[in-house]
Amino acid sequence: MSTPWHDTRLLNSVANGLFAAALGALLCSSLWWLSQRPMFTIQQIRVDAAAGHTLRYLHEPVLRAVVGDRVGGNFFVIDLQEVRAAFEAVPWVRRATVRRVWPDSLHVTLEEHRAFAIWNREALMNTHGESFAANLDEAEEERALPHFSGPVGTEKLVMERWLELIDALKPLGLSPADLELSPREAWTARLSDGSRLLLGRDQGVSVRERLALWAEVYPKVAGRLNQRVQTIDLRYPNGFALRPVAFGGDAIREPQAAGGSRRP
Numbered sequence: 001m002s003t004p005w006h007d008t009r010l011l012n013s014v015a016n017g018l019f020a021a022a023l024g025a026l027l028c029s030s031l032w033w034l035s036q037r038p039m040f041t042i043q044q045i046r047v048d049a050a051a052g053h054t055l056r057y058l059h060e061p062v063l064r065a066v067v068g069d070r071v072g073g074n075f076f077v078i079d080l081q082e083v084r085a086a087f088e089a090v091p092w093v094r095r096a097t098v099r100r101v102w103p104d105s106l107h108v109t110l111e112e113h114r115a116f117a118i119w120n121r122e123a124l125m126n127t128h129g130e131s132f133a134a135n136l137d138e139a140e141e142e143r144a145l146p147h148f149s150g151p152v153g154t155e156k157l158v159m160e161r162w163l164e165l166i167d168a169l170k171p172l173g174l175s176p177a178d179l180e181l182s183p184r185e186a187w188t189a190r191l192s193d194g195s196r197l198l199l200g201r202d203q204g205v206s207v208r209e210r211l212a213l214w215a216e217v218y219p220k221v222a223g224r225l226n227q228r229v230q231t232i233d234l235r236y237p238n239g240f241a242l243r244p245v246a247f248g249g250d251a252i253r254e255p256q257a258a259g260g261s262r263r264p
Contacts, residue, residue: 149183
């Protein structure tokens with residue numbers, strides 16, 4: 001009966017395994033040593049706009065000042081997710097993509113927020129219906145933005161209603177200026193002519209249906225008015241009410257009903 005020490009095949013297998021382990025350890029230590037060389041320390045960060053976008057509010061000195069301290073390490077060990085998070089924490093950055101460039105650089109692609117409206121008086125809403133924090137004055141440098149307001153998490157819902165309003169008001173030569181969704185889910189809009197549009201809640205007859213009915217009938221009613229309308233109340237199930245501004249700026253107490261007389 002032979003012992004393991006006399007088994008040539010087994011001894012060769014053990015020797016080969018030990019050699020492979022030693023070679024792997026040497027290779028790993030060599031790679032670690034190589035990765036620590038100064039030539040692989042991140043020296044340059046290139047920043048570009050994402051395809052189809054331009055950077056209007058993001059400037060390289062600002063980005064370096066905000067992100068510089070959070071970007072460290074070398075080509076091999078730098079945490080790309082951490083770098084991405086650092087860039088996305090900068091105001092006006094919606095999305096960042098980061099990749100390594102051999103041997104000592106990073107390439108960062110940024111998508112900038114596009115301001116669509118002021119949200120709840122202190123934040124902004126972008127064209128994707130997302131709220132974000134940035135300088136409101138910068139956002140309104142070229143044009144005044146509409147004001148949206150609503151409970152947290154309703155940004156996209158408010159934007160969708162806004163787009164519905166634009167389509168509904170276009171045949172009347174009007175456009176919305178501001179839009180509010182109350183905590184009780186009631187809608188109120190201010191129009192370009194200064195009047196208020198009370199839309200109510202999506203119960204029974206939907207807001208969209210009430211808008212369509214009003215847009216169809218309103219031109220005939222408005223033609224008979226000799227006063228500017230202060231409030232348009234669409235909260236009726238089968239009609240609407242108008243509250244014109246009286247001579248001298250005093251509002252009439254009781255609204256004039258059209259298409260229905262039951263109070264909402």
